């Protein structure tokens with residue numbers, strides 16, 4: 001066996017990594033990227049560039065020569081603003097010196113949180129369909145992923161009734177993401193409270209991914225971390241990628257009791273050292289007066305949500321009105337095809353890309369994730385083409 | 396701001412049906428909403444935003460700072476309304492600071508604007524001084540960038 005023999009190398013991979021399935025998103029991306037003139041509803045990021053004052057402040061900080069490392073926790077200025085913002089928007093108060101860690105996106109924060117908490121064999125409950133990284137991150141920490149399946153009939157919600165039977169002696173962590181990627185699902189205050197009560201009763205640690213919190217359309221967003229008895233057992237994760245259109249800067253943060261932040265910080269300091277300083281500067285500027293920037297973009301997503309919902313309903317597809325984020329998760333079961341076949345057929349015959357629901361968990365079968373963070377003009381054309389494809393399938 | 400007005404400020408040419416679909420309204424409600432905004436004088440006109448630099452005709456735009464002696468009765472408003480009625484004046488504002496009124500004036504050529512200033516503007520009683528600045532190039536007009544817009548590329552599929 002020689003090192004340039006790929007079998008030789010495959011045999012030497014960590015079995016944990018070798019056994020990890022590839023992301024369904026990547027598979028689909030590879031098909032789409034072979035094609036020209038595709039209208040894509042497959043993106044998971046805003047179609048806005050970051051607000052200009054944010055970009056300008058990063059340019060200025062570079063001109064000032066700010067190119068070094070920062071504190072492992074992130075710059076004190078940024079942590080201060082994060083603390084103020086989380087207090088104002090979510091009503092939860094965290095000390096900037098001890099309870100906040102700036103990370104490379106919520107992506108890193110999720111990894112840190114799970115690794116900081118889990119021993120091999122610990123059970124982590126998370127809800128599917130969900131963001132693609134949850135299950136692999138649990139597996140990479142040698143913990144046991146336990147799926148709570150949500151479905152269209154109840155708006156893709158996690159309820160205490162669904163959660164209770166999944167809790168065992170080994171359950172350590174519950175992961176929540178509302179509004180949810182890919183379904184747009186959200187929770188009422190009542191539902192959040194029931195989950196919180198159960199978490200307290202069963203002594204669970206909760207990781208809440210709040211990345212779409214500001215993009216909640218029809219009611220005030222309520223974080224589980226704000227419920228009585230929850231702050232002390234919750235790792236609150238948030239970032240700048242979605243509501244502030246800052247995906248490429250790679251900045252997120254974790255807020256949690258000091259002991260948990262300290263544990264996450266240990267991993268962060270050895271793997272990441274710190275988040276990039278120029279991005280931290282930009283994030284600091286973004287939180288100067290974020291409400292205005294967010295309101296403009298939110299208004300535009302809200303309009304597009306309404307349009308797309310009308311279009312799917314008009315095609316006769318079952319599709320709840322999503323409460324948040326910028327995704328719609330229409331059901332295509334009635335057409336008698338799998339999500340994957342529908343998505344591939346739609347791509348080939350009409351050049352519209354939408355991600356099969358199964359990329360977000362097996363129970364996403366029969367659904368498509370359509371992101372509406374794409375221009376109205378493109379959405380209109382995409383909906384005409386999709387209508388044609390649906391009509392063709394019904395013939 | 397109300398949802399309908401925000402939408403119209405971005406795109407005044409949208410059809411009633413399309414606006415309705417985006418705003419959770421019926422086309423009739425959109426039409427009624429627009430009519431109400433017009434009646435209240437909130438919406439004053441629907442116009443195209445034009446990049447003048449692309450037009451062959453070399454029209455001239457000047458910004459004119461005007462100092463006036465406010466009148467005992469009517470303050471600035473009476474004299475302002477007399478100035479605003481000249482068709483050459485495309486925009487006009489009462490300002491704080493060194494001067495009182497700012498006028499945007501458009502003409503076919505330099506001479507037209509110059510004669511507007513020397514013959515019409517300065518002959519109005521109450522006008523005590525003017526300073527005229529000519530526009531060289533438009534970078535942005537009514538919130539719209541004129542030239543340097545470029546598309547950024549996003550990944551076609553991302554998580």
Ligand SMILES: Cc1ncc(COP(=O)(O)O)c(C=O)c1O
Pocket residue numbers: 044104105106107108131177180181209211239240241247250251252554
């Ligand atoms: C639910 C959810 N969590 C986390 C992320 C990653 O966010 P970040 O860019 O902050 O790493 C995404 C991005 O799509 C997401 O949808």
